[in-house]
Amino acid sequence: xxxxxxxxxxxxxxxxxxxxxxxxxxxxxxxxxxxxxxxxxxxxxxxxxxxxxxxxxxxxxxxxxxxxxxxxxxxxxxxxxxxxxxxxxxxxxxxxxxxxxxxxxxxxxxxxxxxxxxxxxxxxxxxxxxxxxxxxxxxxxxxxxxxxxxxxxxxxxxxxxxxxxxxxxxxxxxxxxxxxxxxxxxxxxxxxxxxxxxxxxxxxxxxxxxxxxxxxxxxxxxxxxxxxxxxxxxxxxxxxxxxxxxxxxxxxxxxxxxxxxxxxxxxxxxxxxxxxxxxxxxxxxxxxxxxxxxxxxxxxxxxxxxxxxxxxxxxxxxxxxxxxxxxxxxxxxxxxxxxxxxxxxxxxxxxxxxxxxxxxxxxxxxxxxxxxxxxxxxxxxxxxxxxxxxxxxxxxxx
Numbered sequence: 001x002x003x004x005x006x007x008x009x010x011x012x013x014x015x016x017x018x019x020x021x022x023x024x025x026x027x028x029x030x031x032x033x034x035x036x037x038x039x040x041x042x043x044x045x046x047x048x049x050x051x052x053x054x055x056x057x058x059x060x061x062x063x064x065x066x067x068x069x070x071x072x073x074x075x076x077x078x079x080x081x082x083x084x085x086x087x088x089x090x091x092x093x094x095x096x097x098x099x100x101x102x103x104x105x106x107x108x109x110x111x112x113x114x115x116x117x118x119x120x121x122x123x124x125x126x127x128x129x130x131x132x133x134x135x136x137x138x139x140x141x142x143x144x145x146x147x148x149x150x151x152x153x154x155x156x157x158x159x160x161x162x163x164x165x166x167x168x169x170x171x172x173x174x175x176x177x178x179x180x181x182x183x184x185x186x187x188x189x190x191x192x193x194x195x196x197x198x199x200x201x202x203x204x205x206x207x208x209x210x211x212x213x214x215x216x217x218x219x220x221x222x223x224x225x226x227x228x229x230x231x232x233x234x235x236x237x238x239x240x241x242x243x244x245x246x247x248x249x250x251x252x253x254x255x256x257x258x259x260x261x262x263x264x265x266x267x268x269x270x271x272x273x274x275x276x277x278x279x280x281x282x283x284x285x286x287x288x289x290x291x292x293x294x295x296x297x298x299x300x301x302x303x304x305x306x307x308x309x310x311x312x313x314x315x316x317x318x319x320x321x322x323x324x325x326x327x328x329x330x331x332x333x334x335x336x337x338x339x340x341x342x343x344x345x346x347x348x349x350x351x352x353x354x355x356x357x358x359x360x361x362x363x364x365x366x367x368x369x370x371x372x373x374x375x376x377x378x379x380x381x382x383x384x385x386x387x388x389x390x391x392x393x394x395x396x397x398x
Contacts, residue, residue, distance in 0.1 A: 003073045003376045007066045010034070010057040012234050015370075015379045019230035021291055024366065026226075026284045027327040027383030029338035031074070032152045033288065035084065036342055037295060038067035039148065040318075043098050043310025047299040055296030064101055071103075071150075077373055079211035080154045080380070083128045087121065087147045098311050110147065114140040121147065125339050129153045132337035137285060137322035139343060145316060149341040154371060154380055156209025157333035160184055164331050166391050167278055169364035178391035180279040181364075182331055187270045189246030192361050194255040196242045197235060199228035203256045204236055204243070205275060205361055207334075212375055215334050217277060218368040219256040226384040230368045237370070237377045246273060246359050257362040269356045277363040278388035281328045288321035288340075297321060303345060311344075319345035327383055329369070336371055336381040 015030040022028065034056065041052035042064035053060040075082045087108040088094065099107065108124075110117050121136035128151035138147055167174065167181030195202045200221040207215045216237075220229035235241045249260045292298045297318055300307050306315025320343040327336040371381040 003070055003378055004066065006058060006062075007070055008376055008378045009238070010066070011070070012237065012377070012379050013057045014055065015382055016231045016234040017294055018291070019234070019368075019382060020227040021294055022227055022230070022384065024226050024384055025282065025386035027282045027325045027336070027381060028284060028286060028323065029152055029325055029336070029340070029381045031070075031378065031380045032150050032323060032338040032340040033295065035067035035071055036148055036150055036340060038063035039102070040300070040308065040311075040342065041296070042101075043095070043308050044300070045307065045309055048307035051296035051298055052300070053296070055294065068101065074152070074373075074378070074380075077212070079156050079209065079213045080152070080373070081128070081130075082153075083151045085124055085128075085147075085149045085151070087117070089145050092145045092312055092314055094312050095310055110144060112142060114142065114144070117144075121149070121341075124149075125151065129337040129339060132326050132335065133324050133339050135324065136341055137324040137339060138341035139320040139322070141319070141345065143345045144319065144343050145314065145346060146311075146344040147341055148344070149339065151337070151339045152380065153335075153337040154213055155333065155335040156211050156213040159208045159210055160186060162275075162277075162331040164279070167276070167364060167388065171365040174278075174365065174388060180389040180391045182277050182279055184275055186273045186275070189271055189273050189359060192246045192258070192273055192275075192359060193243040194249060194258060195232060195236050197228075197232035199232060200224045201255045202229055202232045202236070203258045203361060204233065205277075205363070208374070209333065212373060213334075213380075214372060214374050215329065216370045216372065217363050218370070219363050219365075220368075221256055222365075226366070226368060230370070230382055230384065233368060233370045233382075234379065237372070237379070247271075249359065257364065259360045261358055261360075263356060263358045271357040271359070273359045273361065275361050278385070279330045280385050280388050281326075282383055282385065282387075283324070283326045284383075286323040286325070288323060289318070295321065308344070315346065316344040317346075319343045325381065325383075327369075327371070327381055334371060338381060
């Protein structure tokens, strides 16, 4: 089962809008939020339904089926694990037709004891993310009637691993202490490209995983904002920006961090792509209600009345909506996890006679990334890197 192109566009559209509203040094997963919004929208009414529909980018009548197909398709992708969880108080009666649309093993119970319930939700989080995330991002109170959560975890190993080194950079915030740099050389030039985007030029590097889960690194012009660069990455995926691939780049400093030159060598050598980037580990906590308009949750927060009569006859409103995300990029591979939860209340000089072409791509200042499924182009996680890992001291590497 694949992911419909309309669903990919809708999820990636939410990724782009979230990127535009994001601050520096973050990671997030719109793919972890979108199914939850779809399940809520399917049974909402009035202004809450209209706002959720706009956030989804898909007609409400199609959203729940699209969410089910998305969860099934992503769960079948190699290296990707997804899960949906629902917990309710025993006294909350759900509409059978809504509950029937959820995975069969998704439904658990809230006891009404916030401490005990959070321990149970945390245990689910640890299990579903393989320990990458330890705590369910939800605020529980005695008034919490229902929790709807999703977990998304992806892991991949690079087809061509990097070598670890000390990063050589002129970017001062990163040059103040040794940073863990990553380098590799390849003869496959089309892994890099230069895109002409509305906000400026963006250098894109595709780092391919062994299970069709890839990470695209994005370096924009120095005056571009993080949101502009990440939004540009989504536009590149959709084919809406002009991209010049590595083999067709002219000579010179052609784009952000990108240089193409003729170099002399002692023997015939094929053209090469030399990449420099950094290892990073980034975690982020998001309060989705701070961006309630982005996620269509403005009216749904109003506790003066219920907004989801298709879920339960008991009046429900959104009391909290949060996401915890973690992403790690290293010499051998990448892993990321995101848990999203909504609570409803009442991620010598040589003889240089030969000439060859060398492309150098250096991601040695803040840049963005998109982690995605290669074949569908569905973005699973995104982020902006401002604080690479330090280069470990000799004793810490032992």
